[in-house]
Amino acid sequence: MSTDSWKTSTGPSSLGVAHTKEDTLTATVADGINFLLVCDWGHAGLSKNKAQMETQASSCNADFVLLGGDNFYMNGVKSTTDPLWKEFFTGTFNGPYLSKTPFYAVLGNHDYGYKAKGSVDAQLQYGAIDSRWHMPNRWHTEIFTSPSKDFTVQVVCID
Numbered sequence: 712m713s714t715d716s717w718k719t720s721t722g723p724s725s726l727g728v729a730h731t732k733e734d735t736l737t738a739t740v741a742d743g744i745n746f747l748l749v750c751d752w753g754h755a756g757l758s759k760n761k762a763q764m765e766t767q768a769s770s771c772n773a774d775f776v777l778l779g780g781d782n783f784y785m786n787g788v789k790s791t792t793d794p795l796w797k798e799f800f801t802g803t804f805n806g807p808y809l810s811k812t813p814f815y816a817v818l819g820n821h822d823y824g825y826k827a828k829g830s831v832d833a834q835l836q837y838g839a840i841d842s843r844w845h846m847p848n849r850w851h852t853e854i855f856t857s858p859s860k861d862f863t864v865q866v867v868c869i870d
Contacts, residue, residue, distance in 0.1 A: 743857060744856075745771045746774055746777055747767060747768055748776075749764070749778055750779030750780060750781065751779070751781040752778065752781070752782065753781055753782040753795070753799045753822075755798075761804070765806035765809055773808070775812060776813070777866060780822065780870075782800075782816055782819065782834065784821050787829015787831070788830055789829070791833045791836050793830075796837065800844070804843075813845055814843050815845045815866065815868065816834065816844065816868075817869065817870060818831060818849060835849070850869050850870055852865060853866045854866075
């Protein structure tokens, strides 16, 4: 199947749902690979939106969340026990749905640090502490298969 046969729907009931053109008219949320994409998220303002994110993830039955970098403003995290993990990750994504959802992360420039050095290794190692966090390397590829096994989505995470 060529890449021009893909359509990505967006909206409150189908956020991040990928379907083939042929399935567009009859597809439901359950037919696709459903996910949230969150970028530049590691700051205090995110907690104001956590209820909405929980609602969106639950309503589209999100299979996972993609974190597009700048996970911890302004200077990354210092370690796997840095308080920012609780403030921005475990304390934010802690609703009934997102507390059980996997998160696939990529690094952004602020994760390296803006005025102070952040620990990229801490983000690479954090999956051993919280099984929801997936960042096996600075660059990684994730492949997701639709429930019907009709298609896959390959996500290439490049630092």
